[in-house]
Amino acid sequence: MKKLFFLLFALPLFAACTETGNEPEPQPQPEPEKKAQLILTSDEVMNFSAEGGQGLIDYTLVNAKEGVEFASECEADWISDFVFGEDITFVVAANEGEDRETKITITYAEASMEVTIKQAKKAEEPAAPAIVITSDNPMEFDMNGGIGTITYTIENPIAGVSLTAKADADWIANTTVQAEKVVFQVLANKVEEAREGKVTLTYGMLEPVEVIVKQAAYAAPAPVFTFDPATLEVGEDGGAQSVAYTIKNAIEGAEVAATCEAAWVSNLAVANGTMTFDVAANEESLRQAIITLTYGDYKFEYIVKQL
Numbered sequence: 001m002k003k004l005f006f007l008l009f010a011l012p013l014f015a016a017c018t019e020t021g022n023e024p025e026p027q028p029q030p031e032p033e034k035k036a037q038l039i040l041t042s043d044e045v046m047n048f049s050a051e052g053g054q055g056l057i058d059y060t061l062v063n064a065k066e067g068v069e070f071a072s073e074c075e076a077d078w079i080s081d082f083v084f085g086e087d088i089t090f091v092v093a094a095n096e097g098e099d100r101e102t103k104i105t106i107t108y109a110e111a112s113m114e115v116t117i118k119q120a121k122k123a124e125e126p127a128a129p130a131i132v133i134t135s136d137n138p139m140e141f142d143m144n145g146g147i148g149t150i151t152y153t154i155e156n157p158i159a160g161v162s163l164t165a166k167a168d169a170d171w172i173a174n175t176t177v178q179a180e181k182v183v184f185q186v187l188a189n190k191v192e193e194a195r196e197g198k199v200t201l202t203y204g205m206l207e208p209v210e211v212i213v214k215q216a217a218y219a220a221p222a223p224v225f226t227f228d229p230a231t232l233e234v235g236e237d238g239g240a241q242s243v244a245y246t247i248k249n250a251i252e253g254a255e256v257a258a259t260c261e262a263a264w265v266s267n268l269a270v271a272n273g274t275m276t277f278d279v280a281a282n283e284e285s286l287r288q289a290i291i292t293l294t295y296g297d298y299k300f301e302y303i304v305k306q307l
Contacts, residue, residue, distance in 0.1 A: 037062035038111040046115060050122040052078075052092040057115055059088065061108060068109045076102035079117060095119050130155040131163070131201055131209045138196075138212035143219060145171075145186035150199060150211050152180060161204040169197030172213055182211075189218045224248040225293065225300045234306045238264070238279035243302065245273055247295070254296040262289030265304060275302070282306045 042058035070084040078093040079102060088106060098121045105114050135151040154163065165182040167175045175184040184199060194217045201209045228244045247256075256275075258268045264280040268291065277291070291302040 034063045036065055036068070036109040036111045038106065038108050038113045040113045040115065042115075044115060046117050048092045048117065048119040050095040050120050052094045052119065055090045055092055055117065057088040057090075057104075057106065059106070059113065061111075065109055071107045073105040073107070074102060074117075076100070076117075078102075078119075079104060092117065092119060094122075096122055127156045129158055129161075129203065129206060131203050131206060133201075133209060133211060135211075138214050141186045141213070141215045143189040143216045145188045145215065148172075148184045148186055148199075148213065150182040150184075150201070152182070152201065152209075154203060158204055163201055163203045165199055165201050167197060167199050167213075169195070169213075171195070171215070172197045172199060175199060184213075186213065186215055189215050191218055193217045220251065221249040223251055223254075223295055223298055225295070227302055231303045231305065234279045234304060236282045236307050238281045238306065240278050241276065241304075243275045245275060245293075251296045257294045258291055259294070260289055260291045260304075262287075262304075264306070265289045265291065279304065279306060 039060040039062065040057070041060055042056065046055055048055070070088070072082045072084075072088075072090075078095070078100070079090055080093070081089075081091040083089045090104070099119070100121075101116065101118045103114055103116050105112055132153045132155060133150065134153060135149065137150075139148055139150070141148070150165075152163070163177055163182075165175050165177050165184075167173070167184060171187045171189070173185045173187060175182065182199060182201065189195060195215050197213045199211045199213060201211065224247070226246045226248070232241060232243060234241060245256075256270045258270045258275055258277075260268060260277070264282070264287070266278050266280070268277045269275070270293070275291070275293070287306050289304045289306075291304060293300045293302065
């Protein structure tokens with residue numbers, strides 16, 4: 001009974017050994033090819049000013065392949081000049097319009113990476129400052145001069161910059177800059193010639209603005225005769241007459257002369273502030289004569305009435 005058990009136990013072992021010995025040996029399998037990987041190590045979004053410039057993409061390449069090259073794809077024509085090396089460079093053109101955005105796709109074999117490019121619009125240039133004169137230019141004065149006032153405004157003023165003013169003639173005096181106006185004094189002209197000067201307004205680096213100042217030539221004031229009496233009434237008998245006079249604004253070197261067309265007024269004489277003449281007797285109706293006094297280029301009239 002024991003022997004039978006032993007034989008039965010050994011039989012499966014024998015069979016198992018026989019089957020194992022008949023299996024074919026496994027063949028070595030080739031290792032699968034590793035895929036290339038592109039890893040972006042710079043920013044996924046790059047921002048550029050309106051001026052543009054050069055962009056740079058940093059990356060890491062895993063499992064490089066012999067004979068495979070990088071390629072780039074971008075729909076925007078304002079991205080150009082790709083150069084591939086240890087990093088990738090490109091050029092962003094200047095922006096003359098509004099904000100814009102595009103994408104760059106870099107491929108290597110089956111690997112790829114994507115970068116977004118944003119560019120700001122061209123900034124509007126600030127309006128240039130300007131000096132605007134709101135008063136007359138040129139400004140005209142008579143021979144007596146006076147106070148002149150130039151009014152102005154500064155368009156698009158510059159912080160910290162002040163307006164200055166300077167006259168180029170000594171007869172334009174006391175030039176002072178005040179709030180939105182420049183005040184100056186024009187002295188009396190003692191010369192018998194008209195004259196011209198200017199007040200120059202300067203603001204920062206702007207082109208200076210000139211205000212022309214003109215003044216009339218000196219002209220002696222006209223003489224004024226005052227008679228005493230203002231007019232003369234003579235009785236019918238006539239006779240010798242005397243009229244006093246004074247001259248205001250006398251002309252140096254000028255002398256007074258008197259004439260009268262009326263025959264009944266005779267012996268006219270003028271001297272030392274007194275005019276003398278004779279009036280004939282009147283045998284007719286009321287009559288009137290005019291005595292003309294000449295003084296330099298001026299003429300004055302004096303009326304004589306006789307009853």
